[in-house]
Amino acid sequence: MRKLMDQGRMKGPENRSRRGRRRKTAGHDMRDRWMITYADLITLLLIFFVMMYAMSRLDVEKYDIVTHSLQSTFKSGDSLLEEGTGITGSADRFNHKNPSPTAKEGNNRGTEQQGKESNSNEKPMTERELAFRKQEEQLHNLMGLIEKYIKDNGLEDQIRVADLPKGISITLSDRFLFDAGKADLKSGSAKTLSKLASLFSTLDTVISIEGHTDSMPIGSASKFKDNWELSGARALSVLRFFIDREKLDPEHFQYAGYADTRPTADNKTDAGRQKNRRVEITVLRQLQQ
Template identity: 60%
Template structure:
């Protein structure tokens, strides 16, 4: 009976402990809640930034990175920048000669071809200035037009100033102007392109030319022959072509537009002649 009572007592003790073991998770849960509360309190405290302390830490880090030794860069400073020259140092002799910090590569000597192009450009601008002044002095603004185009200096002669309608024979009044141009072309050192142009009106049956292609080409050729035969210029400095009505500068539906299209252009080309 005593043995049974002890067993009964043990059973009773075990049975009485079961309710307490079921509530032990509350202890762990409470600890977790406490830790989370501490974590959020710390996060809130860290979120308040002290500007003065932040600047002090930043300066300290910058000095550290500049004063340490860099293993990767094999130089002084953690970033390899401490051994660079101080911007407060006095300028060297080269810097004194270039106070504005300009690119010194432009001072390198130019090639012979670059020098030749520069010299030719100066010559072309001088040519344009002389012709423009000549046109102004002789009041030829309505007959001769000078322009600086990408391909070169363009000198446009109105067909009324140089030719009769439907003809390619030079008018005597155009001789002084052509002689003046010839004197400027004599030593220009580049190619002069003589180009004839017409409007879109068909050639009349009384004309000596088949169509506008032939007329525009013959007009350009007449000016070329004047330079070669009367002014004795060398042929290798010229080229000529007739474009008929394919390159208009005005509206062919109006009389004024057709008049502007009937022209001869002398273009002093931007190019160096091959030696």
Template identity: 50%
Template structure:
């Protein structure tokens, strides 16, 4: 009877699977590398500049950190961070860059608000609040000047006391690249026959023209910057039911028109 041959079963070496650990570490490192690269490519331009400046400032004041008192960046002409091509619009995929029209509109609004602030300060400093008011309307910045401030009753010749205010407006108008609309308004009282003007239409138009003439002849502004209109009593700001309200309606309105609407 044959003896069954006994085969020795060699123990399986566990060392041949150690490469899996190294492979897993490599995959992990590659993943981290690509995540970092993706983050860098999407970096916010403002945050990039801010971080870069902060690091430069920190290292610039790091003298004495190394031997012989040399700072980290002393004698080097290299920035702390590499100069990567940064696309500011890529920081937020949902944020679209402003169009040229949007940029022009923003600049226009800044100029109009600055103009409004200067006029308001002038009116306050010269105690003209009862005669002059400024409002921001859809059409533009509107300056209301009462007829008592500008004219005598039923007339269209400018009073001398109104000239400093008109000079101030003229100096500001010259800096604006937009159209100024000069509009005359009256109350609803009928003009008596035999006067200089036939009706409120003529009176309101004559007053608007008188203001325009001042800007052209005295302030030396280009006539093409202006447009004028006389509305008579058709555009009241208050009911014509009292002396006070009629006074509010007798006015000249100058509107710095918005070239662009939002």
């Protein structure tokens, strides 16, 4: 009996150590078991995607059918923003504004045909229309000749020319034409006025001559009462040169004096007053009746 107890005591510690080792091994195995499941899952996914890739194939014929169907649908439908019927043809069916593609083609052809017919049936211009066209050509040539004359003779500071809606305007400075406070033409201006007269002789229109002054009152030594008389007398002197010396038709002329009522610059400065003292000759855009 005592021997059995001694053997039991000797085997007890050994058994306990073995059971501890078994528990540690079993716990270690339990902690690493999830890796087996994870590895199996990854392997299965890899096999799944390989099989899907091997089975996939693009059906070119079906792709072309779908593509052409979508293209024809969007081309045949009109815009909803313009009160059209939309892609399905059901929207705004009672407020249809956009013509169908066939109607558009028909309208385009009709427009082209109308354009051809209108060109073929275009009425010839009347005599008055032809006269206006001829006058525009004359005015264009007149402006070119005057600009060339001014440049060739270095008169840019004395004469200005402009194409205005009412006609070709030729502005001459009073220093080029007159002495201060006088209305008699200077002898040096005769050459230029004669050149203008030669250009005016071929025109069938009205030529307006306007005299302008600055706002300074007339001096006591002048024979003119005020700027009204001075501006009118200066315009009349230019008119007399054209009809008396150059023998132009008086019916093609008119003249007026405006004193200082139509300034082109500030009368408070010397330079502005100098610009305002002028004679304007305008070849009007109108035909003689």
